[in-house]
Amino acid sequence: MPVYLTVEFDHTTTLPVHPGTIKNLASVLLKLCGYPDGELSILLVSDQRIRALNKEYRKKDAPTNVLAFPQLEDFARVTGKGALLGDIVISLDTAGMEAQREGISVHHRVTVLLIHGLLHLLGFDHERSVKEALRMESEEEKVLELLNSEIRREKMINLAVNVDHVATLRQARGINEPDPVHAAVLCELAGAGGIVVHLREDRRHIQDRDVILLRQTVKTKLNLEMAASEEIIKGALKLKPDMITLVPEKRQELTTEGGLNVSGQKKKLAKVVARMAQASIPVSIFIDPNAKQIKAAKDIDATFVEIHTGRYCDAASDKERDEEFLLIAEAAETAFEAGLRVNAGHGLNYTTTQRIAALEHIEELSIGHAILS
Ligand code: PXP
Numbered sequence: 001m002p003v004y005l006t007v008e009f010d011h012t013t014t015l016p017v018h019p020g021t022i023k024n025l026a027s028v029l030l031k032l033c034g035y036p037d038g039e040l041s042i043l044l045v046s047d048q049r050i051r052a053l054n055k056e057y058r059k060k061d062a063p064t065n066v067l068a069f070p071q072l073e074d075f076a077r078v079t080g081k082g083a084l085l086g087d088i089v090i091s092l093d094t095a096g097m098e099a100q101r102e103g104i105s106v107h108h109r110v111t112v113l114l115i116h117g118l119l120h121l122l123g124f125d126h127e128r129s130v131k132e133a134l135r136m137e138s139e140e141e142k143v144l145e146l147l148n149s150e151i152r153r154e155k156m157i158n159l160a161v162n163v164d165h166v167a168t169l170r171q172a173r174g175i176n177e178p179d180p181v182h183a184a185v186l187c188e189l190a191g192a193g194g195i196v197v198h199l200r201e202d203r204r205h206i207q208d209r210d211v212i213l214l215r216q217t218v219k220t221k222l223n224l225e226m227a228a229s230e231e232i233i234k235g236a237l238k239l240k241p242d243m244i245t246l247v248p249e250k251r252q253e254l255t256t257e258g259g260l261n262v263s264g265q266k267k268k269l270a271k272v273v274a275r276m277a278q279a280s281i282p283v284s285i286f287i288d289p290n291a292k293q294i295k296a297a298k299d300i301d302a303t304f305v306e307i308h309t310g311r312y313c314d315a316a317s318d319k320e321r322d323e324e325f326l327l328i329a330e331a332a333e334t335a336f337e338a339g340l341r342v343n344a345g346h347g348l349n350y351t352t353t354q355r356i357a358a359l360e361h362i363e364e365l366s367i368g369h370a371i372l373s
Pocket residue numbers: 162164198225245247255256286306344345346347348366367368369370
């Protein structure tokens with residue numbers, strides 16, 4: 001689908017939206033509006049640039065959020081075939097300010113502006129009359145709703161539930177309930193696509209007995225989180241989970257605090273991956289959203305990376321969260337393009353999961369604490 005995207009926005013270090021995601025979004029919008037083969041050009045610019053365009057073409061010497069330059073001929077409008085729709089210019093400065101004012105992400109604001117611009121290209125014009133303005137507004141709402149259900153339908157991401165904290169509760173009393181094995185059954189019956197447990201070296205929650213029983217009872221997929229330590233590696237080779245996820249492990253931490261430094265220990269980790277490969281156990285590596293770590297994971301032949309979402313979830317402000325989200329979006333695309341399969345997790349809950357789940361290249365989310373809470 002020919003969507004052309006150009007970014008002319010050079011006065012900040014990080015772009016507030018992810019270009020690949022915006023391009024995919026535009027393709028989906030074209031399909032939803034009945035122009036799957038329509039040709040569209042999108043320009044993401046600064047206020048300065050949109051102001052110049054606004055002055056040149058509309059005689060308005062001020063920045064604006066979106067400009068649309070239709071090219072659509074009547075014939076193409078009727079047939080919907082191979083139509084050259086035109087150009088949409090969006091100011092990321094204005095979109096950013098509007099997003100902040102409305103308390104939404106820049107991505108969401110740009111989505112709404114893209115829909116607005118696209119409807120202009122398709123002949124809608126709110127400046128024509130009040131009636132036309134209402135018609136356009138209702139069409140915008142309709143397209144946004146269609147988009148949301150399309151995202152939900154197309155991207156039914158897999159959910160793997162981490163049941164460690166059921167074991168945490170059991171260990172607090174030193175008795176045999178609640179049982180993480182029972183919890184795993186309930187999660188699977190409720191539709192989970194996988195069960196995750198972290199067998200820590202200090203056995204603070206999940207015990208050897210748990211992983212043995214889970215191996216016998218999990219019907220979906222058992223993912224064993226583990227440190228790359230010899231005792232645990234040997235146990236995993238014997239247990240044969242459906243996959244393992246290598247994580248860093250520190251005795252003092254309350255939970256895993258960050259991704260594994262793969263680039264700093266490639267030789268050691270490559271050996272673990274090779275040993276697992278001999279036992280047909282795919283390896284995932286928990287990493288921060290960082291290109292160097294992705295390359296290292298690829299170099300050592302990992303099958304998956306799991307991108308750490310902790311900093312995105314723990315962000316102290318919307319701005320910080322947006323920045324972390326962009327790092328995750330970029331990392332997911334980079335890893336996918338490098339041929340890795342991509343999972344994500346840590347700290348996700350009702351408010352933080354939706355945006356991550358909508359990322360195109362992520363296959364599975366690993367969520368524990370929020371679900372069990
Ligand atoms: N992914 C990894 C690698 C983890 O270590 C954990 C926590 O055990 C999770 C995902 C799940 O995190 P949370 O319990 O915060 O959902």
